Amino acid sequence: MDLGLNGHKAIVTAATRGIGLAIAQLLADDGVDVAICARGEAGLESARKDLEARGVSVFTKAVDVGEGEALKAFVAEAAQALGGLDCLVCNASGGAGMGEAAWQANFDIDLLGAARSVEAAVPLLAESDAPSIVFIGSTAALEYLGVPQPYNAMKAALIAHANDLSQALAPQGIRVNTVSPGPVFFEGGNWEMIQQSMPQIYERALAQCALGRMGTPEEVARAVVFLLSPAASLITGANLVTDGGFTKRVGW
Numbered sequence: 001m002d003l004g005l006n007g008h009k010a011i012v013t014a015a016t017r018g019i020g021l022a023i024a025q026l027l028a029d030d031g032v033d034v035a036i037c038a039r040g041e042a043g044l045e046s047a048r049k050d051l052e053a054r055g056v057s058v059f060t061k062a063v064d065v066g067e068g069e070a071l072k073a074f075v076a077e078a079a080q081a082l083g084g085l086d087c088l089v090c091n092a093s094g095g096a097g098m099g100e101a102a103w104q105a106n107f108d109i110d111l112l113g114a115a116r117s118v119e120a121a122v123p124l125l126a127e128s129d130a131p132s133i134v135f136i137g138s139t140a141a142l143e144y145l146g147v148p149q150p151y152n153a154m155k156a157a158l159i160a161h162a163n164d165l166s167q168a169l170a171p172q173g174i175r176v177n178t179v180s181p182g183p184v185f186f187e188g189g190n191w192e193m194i195q196q197s198m199p200q201i202y203e204r205a206l207a208q209c210a211l212g213r214m215g216t217p218e219e220v221a222r223a224v225v226f227l228l229s230p231a232a233s234l235i236t237g238a239n240l241v242t243d244g245g246f247t248k249r250v251g252w
Contacts, residue, residue, distance in 0.1 A: 003229035004130070006031035009082040010228070011075060013065055013117065014092035016043030018189055019136060019181065019224075021050075022217035023089055026225045028054040032087070035059035035078030037071075057082060065092035066108035068116050075120035085124040087228045090114035091136045096151050096190070106154040114158055118165060118176075126172045130230045133169075135162045136220075137180035137239060139247045146201075155180075159239050166237035175236040177227045182243025185214040210245025 005027065015024045015036035024034045028051045036051075037060070038044055044060040051058045059081040063074045079085040092113050094105030114135055125131035139145075141156035159178050166176040183205050185191045191214060195202040206214060223242045226232055241247060 001231060003030055003226065003231045005087075005225070005229050008032045008086040008128075008130070009035075009079070009084045010087035010089065011035045011037075011078050011085065011117075011121070012089040012091060013037050013063075013071075013113065015089075016040065016047045018186055019184060019217045019220050020089075020091040021047055022221035023091065023224050024051055025054065026218070026221045027087070027228075028056045028058075030225065030229075031056065033057040033082045035061075035074075035082055037061050037063040037065070037074050037078075039064055065113040065117075066094070066105065068112065071113060071116050072120040075117060075124070079121075079124045084127065085121060086128040086131055088117060088121045088125065088133045089136070089224060089228070090117050090133070093136070094151070094154075096149060098147075098149055103150040106150040110151070110154040111157050111161070115161065122169065122172070122174065125174050128173075130233070131172075131174040132228045132232075133162075133165070133174065133176045134224050134227050135159070135176075135178045136224070137162075137178040139180050139182045139241060139243050141180065142241070143247050143249055162239070163237050170236060175227075175232070177232075177235060177237065178239040179220060179223050179227065180239055180241050180243070181215060181220045182241070182246030183209065183214040184217060184220060186217050205246075208246055209243075213244065215242060215244055 012024045014020045016038040094109040138155040140152040162178045
């Protein structure tokens, strides 16, 4: 299928490893010029070389997504460097954790980071012929995972906000969707660390995956890139669960 993405311009936050990098790589393979951010310069340089080798223009900047003004500036600079903006992927997360510091991190990065990115991007996206936004959610927002933690609640809020935005931005032609991965295993990722340090938790999660395995960043990226593309032109306000049957609830 031709997704119709060739020549488009995209921003992906937190895109030097894991799901974020896989999204940027797949976009680049489809001929999309990409702008990425992360906190570490070394990771950005490695990702830039990888993406440029795929034949597209690349803009990178070290940004803490939890810092509002820096994030908004990145969106503006990225669109200027790329010559426009068609796609926005909000992938950054404060991650798992407990206590007030974790609540604040997940609020600032997962939720406010997405809200601020959209605020900065909407005037630019409105000039596109096929504008689209995808938030990266989580199945942690959908089912109880054994411990109540800020990450779960903020991902649920993110899904709700995406749904509201899909209605509010529809008159401008801007589609907004969420992709919610289940457990995703990759080298250096959270589930590899859990496998090594908490094998019982890892095995319990693996057993819950109906397909008998955890997902890969590339599999999640395919769902994201499809939703970003003109091939998904009728889809907005959706939460696409990509979890290999990990969740058991019925989605209506």
